[in-house]
Amino acid sequence: xxxxxxxxxxxxxxxxxxxxxxxxxxxxxxxxxxxxxxxxxxxxxxxxxxxxxxxxxxxxxxxxxxxxxxxxxxxxxxxxxxxxxxxxxxxxxxxxx
Amino acid sequence: xxxxxxxxxxxxxxxxxxxxxxxxxxxxxxxxxxxxxxxxxxxxxxxxxxxxxxxxxxxxxxxxxxxxxxxxxxxxxxxxxxxxxxxxxxxxxxxxxxxxxxxxxxxxxxxxxxxxxxxxxxxxxxxxxxxxxxxxxxxxxxxxxxxxxxxxxxxxxxxxxxxxxxxxxxxxxxxxxxxxxxxxxxxxxxxxxxxxxxxxxxxxxxxxxxxxxxxxxxxxxxxxxxxxxxxxxxxxxxxxxxxxxxxxxxxxxxxxxxxxxxxxxxxxxxxxxxxxxxxxxxxxxxxxxxxxxxxxxxxxxxxx
Numbered sequence: 001x002x003x004x005x006x007x008x009x010x011x012x013x014x015x016x017x018x019x020x021x022x023x024x025x026x027x028x029x030x031x032x033x034x035x036x037x038x039x040x041x042x043x044x045x046x047x048x049x050x051x052x053x054x055x056x057x058x059x060x061x062x063x064x065x066x067x068x069x070x071x072x073x074x075x076x077x078x079x080x081x082x083x084x085x086x087x088x089x090x091x092x093x094x095x096x097x
Numbered sequence: 098x099x100x101x102x103x104x105x106x107x108x109x110x111x112x113x114x115x116x117x118x119x120x121x122x123x124x125x126x127x128x129x130x131x132x133x134x135x136x137x138x139x140x141x142x143x144x145x146x147x148x149x150x151x152x153x154x155x156x157x158x159x160x161x162x163x164x165x166x167x168x169x170x171x172x173x174x175x176x177x178x179x180x181x182x183x184x185x186x187x188x189x190x191x192x193x194x195x196x197x198x199x200x201x202x203x204x205x206x207x208x209x210x211x212x213x214x215x216x217x218x219x220x221x222x223x224x225x226x227x228x229x230x231x232x233x234x235x236x237x238x239x240x241x242x243x244x245x246x247x248x249x250x251x252x253x254x255x256x257x258x259x260x261x262x263x264x265x266x267x268x269x270x271x272x273x274x275x276x277x278x279x280x281x282x283x284x285x286x287x288x289x290x291x292x293x294x295x296x297x298x299x300x301x302x303x304x305x306x307x308x309x310x311x312x313x314x315x316x317x318x319x320x321x322x323x324x325x326x327x328x329x330x331x332x333x334x335x336x337x338x339x340x341x342x343x344x345x346x347x348x349x350x351x352x353x354x355x356x357x358x359x360x361x362x363x364x365x366x367x368x369x370x371x372x373x374x375x376x377x378x379x380x381x382x383x384x385x386x387x388x389x390x391x392x393x394x395x396x397x398x399x400x401x
Contacts, residue, residue, distance in 0.1 A: 025352050039374075043362060049374060053325060061357040061374040 001027040003035055009047050010063060011038045026060050031076035037064035133157075140164075149231065171231045174200050174215065184258040187227045189239075191215055192254040195246050202229075202237050204322065210245040215253070217242055220322050224267035225257040240322065241268050252401075269323060269400035271314065271384055275300045282384070283316030288348055293388065305334065305392035312395075313347045317381035323400040324376040326357075326384065331368045334392030338362040340385075341371045341398070347383035356382050364391070375400070 004012045004019035012019060013032045022042065027035050041047045041057035048054050055061075062069055141155045144163045152159040172187035176197035180190050191197060198213035206216055223238035242255035256263040270278055275298065277284050287295035291308025302312060320326075320343070328341045342358030359373040386395060 026355060029353065055372055055374055059359040059373060062377045064377060066356060066378045067380060
C-alpha cells in the first residue's frame with residue numbers, strides 16, 4: 001500500500017504536496033485511521049523521540065495509542081464484512097442494494 | 098544475717114518489684130508473677146501479629162525494643178558499591194557510588210528529582226514484590242532502579258534480600274544468554290520456511306538458512322510501562338534482512354498481524370543493537386524476531 005510521510009515521519013493516506021510517498025506491505029488492508037496513527041522511518045533515516053532516544057530506520061511504530069488504532073481497524077473490518085455479507089445476500093437472494 | 102531475715106528481705110524486694118503493698122503471702126505473689134509472665138507473653142504475641150521483630154529472649158527487659166519495632170516500614174533502601182552487611186528481609190541494595198538523597202516508588206517519573214534521588218518504576222508484577230508496611234499491606238512491585246546523577250536519570254543495579262540471599266531484580270529481559278524467561282514469555286518457538294533454522298543453544302539463539310523464518314514468544318508479553326524493545330544480534334550472513342517486532346499472532350510471518358517492527362536490510366556482519374519504539378503500546382503482544390536469507394546469533398532480547 002502506498003502511504004505518505006511528513007517531515008515528522010507521520011503517515012498519511014493523501015499527499016498535501018509536501019510529503020514523501022512510501023510503498024510498504026505493513027499497511028496493506030489497513031483503514032485510514034490506522035495508517036494515520038503510525039510513524040514510518042525509512043531505511044537510512046533516523047528519528048529522535050522526545051526523551052532523546054534515537055531510532056534508526058527502517059522502523060514502523062504507532063505514535064497514537066495502539067489500542068485506539070486497533071479499535072478503528074476492527075470497526076473498519078466489521079463494516080467491510082457487513083458489506084460483503086450484504087453483497088452476497090444480493091447475489092444469492094436477489095435483494096437490491 | 099539469719100535465713101529468716103534474708104527471706105524477709107527478698108520477699109520485700111519482690112513485693113516492691115511487683116508493686117505489692119502490705120504483707121502478701123508467697124502464693125499470692127506467685128500468682129501475680131504468673132499473671133505478669135502471661136501478660137508479657139501476650140504482649141510479644143501481639144507484637145509478632147503486628148509485624149514487630151521478636152528478640153532472642155522474650156523477657157520484660159527486651160519488650161520496649163520489640164514494641165518500637167512494630168511501627169514503620171517493612172523495607173529499607175541502602176545505597177553503596179558493596180552489599181550492606183547483616184541485611185534483613187526486604188533490604189533493597191542500590192549499587193551506586195552516588196549518595197541516595199531520597200527515593201520514590203511510582204508508575205510515572207516524579208517531577209523535579211534532586212541529584213541522588215532514586216526512582217523505582219512500579220508495574221503490576223515484579224520478581225521482588227514486597228509489602229511496604231509491617232502492619233497492614235501495601236504491596237509494591239518495583240521493576241528497576243534508576244537514579245538522578247548529574248541531571249541524568251541512569252539505570253542502576255538493585256538487589257533485594259529475600260529468603261536469606263540477595264535476589265536480582267528482573268529488568269525486562271525476554272531472552273538472555275540461554276535464559277528464555279519462560280514465566281513471562283512461555284518460551285520461544287520457531288516457524289521457518291525453505292531451509293531457515295533457529296537453534297536455541299545454551300547461551301544464544303542461532304539462525305541461518307536461505308529461506309525465511311520467525312522465532313516468537315509462546316505467550317503474549319505485557320508491554321505497558323516500557324518504551325523500547327531491544328535485541329542484541331550478531332549478524333554473520335548479511336543475506337536480505339532481520340526484523341524485530343511485535344505481533345498480534347505468534348505462529349505466522351504474515352505481515353498482517355504485525356504491530357511494530359524494525360528491519361535492517363542487508364545488515365553488516367557485526368553486533369547490532371536493534372531498537373523499536375513501543376512507547377504507545379500498552380497491551381500484551383507476541384515478540385518476534387524474523388530473518389530472511391540471513392544468519393547470525395541472537396544474544397539478548399529485552400524491554401526498557
